[in-house]
Amino acid sequence: MSEPARDIVIEVESFYLPAESNPSQQRFVFGYRVAIRNHWDYSIQLLARYWRISQGSGEVREVRGEGVVGRQPMIAPGLPFNYSSRAILDSQVGVMEGSYTFMAPALGDTFDVTIAPFRLACPLHLH
Template identity: 60%
Template sequence: MSELSQQVKVMVEPFYLDGDSSMTENRFVFGYTVTIRNDSEQAIQLLARYWKITPGNGQVQEVRGEGVVGEQPLIAAGEHFRYTSRAVLDCAVGVMEGTYTCIDNATQTTFEVPIKPFRLASPLHVH
């Protein structure tokens, strides 16, 4: 992992969206708010995302795409970017993890920022 990768911090706060979920249809909707903090001394830009979603049934889903929520945000040194998105699972628990592909604006070097695994669980399935 590069030094710059270590200076970009990702914090995720997951939550359950009861009103959008349906236990009878095996549809469990989770929101998550992500804060990406740039603790480096140069501006970076988030170019792409990769998510690995592992529901409790073990059927892994992978999601790749440009940016996040329709944006490729530029995050200045010492600043942060926050967004909220969602994931739909067919079971009440799961785990998400992934990476962001970013670019150092000064050197035009791309690097990966890991997103640590976090748990998705409906309130009835929290242990």
Template identity: 60%
Template sequence: MARYWKITQGSGDCQEVRGKGVVGQQPLIGPGQSFRYTSRAILQTPVGVMEGAYTLLDTSTQRVFEVAITPFRLAVPLQLH
């Protein structure tokens, strides 16, 4: 499993993050199961946008596939009206 994140600051500056697993783990997620984790992104501006993808392996077929993460807003608390 791998992750890719594109973090865009409110100024338009972008940072890309790639790596294996999430928060140091390579979870095995069975049918009907889920995996939840918490992480963080450092913003240089009060608002930003984050998007990306996870690359996963279906262990029953050995098929590798990618799941897109649609863009979502990041905001420092109390910075939006």
């Protein structure tokens, strides 16, 4: 029997946090909101995250860890899971991309879902 297609959608929205940033010290803080939608027939648990953060300065940082925001949430079919987090860069622009590792307990199956690249950028200030 073939495995049903996984239908997990991950959407990310990023935004600049000027109140937490300090451009004179090369500190640019960005928030991002993640929405994970499970359109599959099985509950899934988010076990781990991987981020690749490319900064405008040329530096690339990789971040790996368990779950997200201190949790390893179970996401039932048809229900979204949303969370917010942030990234601190040394330049005004950057790109984040990565993947989440999920487990489908009913199937004993572990798999990765790719997170498409998204841009982190300060709005232009005209003086």
